[in-house]
Amino acid sequence: MKTMLTCPCGKTIEGEDEDDLVRKVRAHLSESHPGHDYTREQILFMAF
Numbered sequence: 001m002k003t004m005l006t007c008p009c010g011k012t013i014e015g016e017d018e019d020d021l022v023r024k025v026r027a028h029l030s031e032s033h034p035g036h037d038y039t040r041e042q043i044l045f046m047a048f
Helices: 018-032 040-046
Strands: 004-006 012-014
Touching: 004 018, 012 018, 018 040
Parallel strands: none
Antiparallel strands: 004 012
16 A cells, blocks of 8 residues: 655655545645646555
């Protein structure tokens, strides 16, 4: 299970599980990178 992702801006995002990680990444994108949206599959591909 992948629960961590480091955004190219340098922020590390951690989730309790994959669903939580996807929610947190989408929230980060919305707040810090408007206009950048990724599918669940794309987010999990970049995660570790």
